[in-house]
Amino acid sequence: MIDVDHIWKKVCDENDHQAYSDFFDHFYPRLFNFSLQYVKVPSGAEEVVSDVIYNLLKDKNRKKDIGRINAYLFQSVKNKSLNWLRDRKRNEHFDKIEQIEDYIIEESHHLDIEPRDREVFQLLDDCISQLPAQRQMVYRLLREDGLFPGEVAEILNLSKRTVEKHLELAVKELCMQLQAYLKDQRHHPKIRKLFPRSFIFSFL
Amino acid sequence: MSNNDIYQVIARHFVKAQSRQDESDLQIWIGENDENKSLYEKMEGHWRSGHPGKTTIFKHEEVKNEIWEKVNADNPMVQQLKKTRQAGRYLKYAVAILLILCSGLVFYFQSDEETPATVENQLITKSNTAGRKSEIHLKDGTVINLNAESELSYHEVFSDTARMVWLEGEAFFDVAKDASRPFYVISRDIIVQALGTSFNVSGYPEQGTFRVSLATGKVKVGEKSGSWLDKTAPQITLEPGQEVYYQSEEKVFSTVQEFDANQVQGWTEGVLHFNKASLEDIIRKLERWYGVDIELVTLPERALNYTGQFKRQNLENVLTSMAFVNNFEFEINNKNVVLNFKNDAYE
Numbered sequence: 001m002i003d004v005d006h007i008w009k010k011v012c013d014e015n016d017h018q019a020y021s022d023f024f025d026h027f028y029p030r031l032f033n034f035s036l037q038y039v040k041v042p043s044g045a046e047e048v049v050s051d052v053i054y055n056l057l058k059d060k061n062r063k064k065d066i067g068r069i070n071a072y073l074f075q076s077v078k079n080k081s082l083n084w085l086r087d088r089k090r091n092e093h094f095d096k097i098e099q100i101e102d103y104i105i106e107e108s109h110h111l112d113i114e115p116r117d118r119e120v121f122q123l124l125d126d127c128i129s130q131l132p133a134q135r136q137m138v139y140r141l142l143r144e145d146g147l148f149p150g151e152v153a154e155i156l157n158l159s160k161r162t163v164e165k166h167l168e169l170a171v172k173e174l175c176m177q178l179q180a181y182l183k184d185q186r187h188h189p190k191i192r193k194l195f196p197r198s199f200i201f202s203f204l
Numbered sequence: 205m206s207n208n209d210i211y212q213v214i215a216r217h218f219v220k221a222q223s224r225q226d227e228s229d230l231q232i233w234i235g236e237n238d239e240n241k242s243l244y245e246k247m248e249g250h251w252r253s254g255h256p257g258k259t260t261i262f263k264h265e266e267v268k269n270e271i272w273e274k275v276n277a278d279n280p281m282v283q284q285l286k287k288t289r290q291a292g293r294y295l296k297y298a299v300a301i302l303l304i305l306c307s308g309l310v311f312y313f314q315s316d317e318e319t320p321a322t323v324e325n326q327l328i329t330k331s332n333t334a335g336r337k338s339e340i341h342l343k344d345g346t347v348i349n350l351n352a353e354s355e356l357s358y359h360e361v362f363s364d365t366a367r368m369v370w371l372e373g374e375a376f377f378d379v380a381k382d383a384s385r386p387f388y389v390i391s392r393d394i395i396v397q398a399l400g401t402s403f404n405v406s407g408y409p410e411q412g413t414f415r416v417s418l419a420t421g422k423v424k425v426g427e428k429s430g431s432w433l434d435k436t437a438p439q440i441t442l443e444p445g446q447e448v449y450y451q452s453e454e455k456v457f458s459t460v461q462e463f464d465a466n467q468v469q470g471w472t473e474g475v476l477h478f479n480k481a482s483l484e485d486i487i488r489k490l491e492r493w494y495g496v497d498i499e500l501v502t503l504p505e506r507a508l509n510y511t512g513q514f515k516r517q518n519l520e521n522v523l524t525s526m527a528f529v530n531n532f533e534f535e536i537n538n539k540n541v542v543l544n545f546k547n548d549a550y551e
Contacts, residue, residue: 017272024268033260042262050267057275117249124250142219144256149219164215171218171247172211179243 004070004146011057012064020057027053027070030145031077037137038081044088048080071151074141078155120178127177131170138166214244218251224327225359228368228388331355332373335495337471342367345380346387349472352492353408374406376472379421390428394450397424397439404468410488417447417468427455466513474516483508486526490541494519501544504530 004026010019028049035045052073056063066072128139134156141152142163149167153160213229216222222230234241332338332352340348340356344367350356354373362368367387379387381400389396391407394414401421407414416425425448426439440448440457447468449458467477476493478486486508487498496519508530514522519541523534532545 020272021268024271025264028264028267029261030256032262033256036260042260046262046267050271054271054274057271117246120246121250121253124247140256143251144254146254149221167219168212168215171215175211175214175243175247178246179239182239182242182246 005068008066008069009064012060024053027073031073034074034137034141035077035081037133038078039084039088044084045081048084049077052076052080068147068151070145071147071155074145074147074151075155120181123181124174124178127174128170131173135166135170138163139170142167214247217248224357224368224370225363228363228366232363232365326360327357328360329355329357333495334492342380344382344385347378349376351375351406351471352495371405371407373408374404374471376402376404376469378402393428393452393455395426395428397426398422403442406468412452414450414452415447415468416442416450417463418442418444419465419469420444425450425457427457470513475513476515476517476522477513478510481508481510486510490519490522496536496539496541498541498543501542502547504532504545505547 004023007019007023007026010016011023031049031052032042032045035048036042039045039048056073056076063072128136131139137156138152138158141147141155142149147155149163150160152158153163156163158166210229210233213222213226213233216226217230230244234244330338330340330350332350332354334353336352338350340350342348342358344362346367348356348369351374354371354375356369356371356375358367358369362385365385367382367385369387369389371389371391375389377387377389377398379398379401383399387398389398389405391405391414392409394407394416396403396405396416399421401423402419403421403423404417404419405414406417416423421444423442424439425442427450440460442448442460445462445465446460447463448460450456451458464479466475467479470477476489478489481489483504487500490496491498510526510530512526512529514525520536523536523541526532527534530545532543534544535542
């Protein structure tokens with residue numbers, strides 16, 4: 001996991017395009033997907049996130065000492081997303097005109113990991129995307145964005161205890177799916193190749 | 205441990221909020237069988253990778269360039285932005301609100317991060333300063349002699365499957381027999397597993413060496429790696445009278461060798477023992493044993509290689525005896541000791 005606070009410091013200190021680029025590449029997809037959970041409209045999420053990033057950069061001299069830049073950004077995107085929803089009626093014409101589908105690309109990572117693990121990672125990713133919305137958000141913020149449970153609790157207006165419970169249940173779900181997969185692989189390595197994983201899981 | 209508990213334990217490991225109890229619970233669970241081990245390794249690998257699996261990318265490069273240009277543009281461009289983006293009108297307020305929120309957040313997190321995970325089973329820590337030794341009696345009947353500048357931690361109540369203690373420094377263990385609950389000593393990089401035995405573990409941080417010496421019974425010594433209770437991990441079994449060293453830097457165990465019981469166990473009976481000790485060894489040992497600070501006024505011309513032992517002697521007697529052989533003068537001033545090596549100026 002990259003050190004985002006370090007990159008942010010670099011952006012502030014050096015005003016360097018490469019640092020900015022790293023910073024943007026890290027945060028934009030994450031914040032965009034986070035915002036999308038609220039606003040549901042890609043162009044809306046894009047507006048929210050680019051506003052947040054722009055405001056941050058414009059004011060970077062005053063904001064360079066923010067201790068936990070990721071917590072700050074997710075909190076900002078959440079607030080802005082809710083504002084966007086509130087103001088949406090006024091902006092309704094906004095997203096209807098756009099052919100947004102053209103811009104959406106599904107990007108898959110894990111290209112740099114061992115092929116042996118790739119399938120397992122893919123399976124876990126799939127499981128995560130099928131978790132209930134709130135639980136999924138908690139899991140992603142903790143795992144992908146490196147936030148602390150206390151930070152996630154603050155951002156999602158939950159108690160820390162609830163965040164921990166969500167994480168525990170998500171871990172349980174993933175473990176059980178993975179366990180079934182591993183067992184299946186041990187006992188029926190050939191059958192597994194004939195049927196897609198999802199097919200097998202539908203019986204479990 | 206029930207299955208549900210292990211998910212909690214794993215979850216706490218993921219967010220680095222695990223207690224020592226969690227650590228041992230996880231290791232025991234991993235050690236139970238290969239399925240558990242493989243499951244945890246894959247879960248953990250995935251968690252650590254931190255990559256979002258599939259993400260929706262939307263106008264990534266466009267937005268990236270747009271923001272960069274706007275941030276670096278002159279004022280007219282900024283105004284242009286405000287026209288096109290209605291939200292821009294509320295920029296100032298948004299920034300103000302966010303700043304307030306943010307300062308609150310930062311404060312909240314700072315206090316939040318410090319909170320340790322709640323542990324019902326209290327962790328007890330006993331430590332000795334230099335010059336002090338102590339004897340600790342555990343509830344299971346195990347007796348531990350803890351040497352100077354050493355620290356021992358353990359849970360008030362041991363679990364049903366294992367007895368675990370954490371050691372910094374040196375201690376001699378006389379472990380009570382309990383075949384159903386192995387006794388584990390975790391000394392930074394190594395772990396010693398015992399049933400009913402007596403043995404010595406020495407691993408002072410500055411030495412970079414861990415040394416396990418067995419007096420009676422049987423122990424297994426292994427490296428503390430990701431899953432050190434893993435039954436397939438290499439372990440060294442010691443017979444009584446044998447010892448093994450572990451070098452932290454090279455991460456290797458020495459060959460098993462016989463040891464001098466006096467040298468290893470002597471300290472529990474007040475025997476101060478030097479075996480071909482260098483000046484550095486001598487100073488460290490004396491400082492630790494007597495709780496003093498030793499200062500050198502001059503260095504010896506030749507490296508020291510001192511062998512000797514003292515039973516329940518005070519510092520003055522020890523130094524008097526050593527000074528004669530090693531050709532130095534000394535002065536003891538309360539807790540400060542000065543050594544002055546007599547080197548012949550003309551030779």
